[in-house]
Amino acid sequence: MSGQLAVVTGASSGIGAATAEALGARGWTVVLVARRQAPLDALAIRIAAVGADPVVAALDAADPDTVAAMADGIRAEHGVPDVIVNAAGVGGWRWPEDTTPAEMENSLDAPFRAAFHVTQAFLGDMIARGSGRIVHVGSPAAIQPWPGATAYTISRWALRGYHEALRQDLAGTGVTTSHVAFTEVTTPYFDTNPGARERRPWLGRLARTLTPAETAEVILRTIDRPRPQVLHPAMLRVLVVVHRMAPGVATWFVRITGAKRAVGS
Numbered sequence: 001m002s003g004q005l006a007v008v009t010g011a012s013s014g015i016g017a018a019t020a021e022a023l024g025a026r027g028w029t030v031v032l033v034a035r036r037q038a039p040l041d042a043l044a045i046r047i048a049a050v051g052a053d054p055v056v057a058a059l060d061a062a063d064p065d066t067v068a069a070m071a072d073g074i075r076a077e078h079g080v081p082d083v084i085v086n087a088a089g090v091g092g093w094r095w096p097e098d099t100t101p102a103e104m105e106n107s108l109d110a111p112f113r114a115a116f117h118v119t120q121a122f123l124g125d126m127i128a129r130g131s132g133r134i135v136h137v138g139s140p141a142a143i144q145p146w147p148g149a150t151a152y153t154i155s156r157w158a159l160r161g162y163h164e165a166l167r168q169d170l171a172g173t174g175v176t177t178s179h180v181a182f183t184e185v186t187t188p189y190f191d192t193n194p195g196a197r198e199r200r201p202w203l204g205r206l207a208r209t210l211t212p213a214e215t216a217e218v219i220l221r222t223i224d225r226p227r228p229q230v231l232h233p234a235m236l237r238v239l240v241v242v243h244r245m246a247p248g249v250a251t252w253f254v255r256i257t258g259a260k261r262a263v264g265s
């Protein structure tokens, strides 16, 4: 597919930026969504250099009115997107008693609210057209939680819940939804969330670390051949199989090998 239109959230960094760049390299028009203007402008220059025509949309994707205004502008100028990649995501890894209401809200803003609002803004048009591909970038925490990352986990479950609801709601419409989960990816995520890397589950550490470019390849493959659930690398699929066959054992094992509360702190 070439000459198509994609909206990519989280495009100022990490997985979203790499995906937007890969779609631009295919000649797609890519709408770059994130809050920070400067990294989006820098990415737009890189994408334009390969001959594509990116659109910078610096906004808070968790704000429904702002997203609706952006969608109106995109529809008027470029039409209805063929693809939405929901890669925006934030959230520190903390114990529940250390999670403030503000941190909980912040974690829900992205990925969950951002994915909901951006998808919702275009969904009616996609259904009316009878085509569209939606890719949600999630986490293995939405399948098997680990200790000490409560708000992060809740938001990823909300994202996966939205995807599972869409699977039912979009059946027969020609619009697909995919939930893609990765192990650790070398993005700035862990720099902006100090302490998170140390709390990665032991099993997850056995899987190899991915580059943002590798995740972009997986996402582009998912766009080409949509599947409901994509787990990458293969090691992650082992975790999921174990979780399905013996959920109690998997949960226990991830707990005893996971982060421990500092007693008395």
Ligand SMILES: NC(=O)c1ccc[n+]([C@@H]2O[C@H](COP(=O)([O-])OP(=O)(O)OC[C@H]3O[C@@H](n4cnc5c(N)ncnc54)[C@H](OP(=O)(O)O)[C@@H]3O)[C@@H](O)[C@H]2O)c1
Binding pocket: 009, 010, 011, 012, 013, 014, 015, 016, 033, 034, 035, 036, 037, 059, 060, 061, 062, 087, 088, 089, 090, 109, 110, 111, 114, 137, 138, 139, 140, 181, 182, 183, 184, 185, 186, 187, 188, 189, 190, 192
């Ligand atoms: N890195 C990993 O190891 C890994 C592994 C599995 C899953 N994931 C998941 O993948 C997602 C992306 O992770 P990443 O590693 O690419 O993180 P990242 O490098 O920190 O990028 C996060 C992106 O989300 C954007 N964003 C955050 N809140 C936003 C909002 N309200 N509106 C619009 N954009 C917003 C940020 O841009 P602005 O700050 O400019 O808004 C940034 O572009 C996260 O949900 C993460 O949990 C990551």
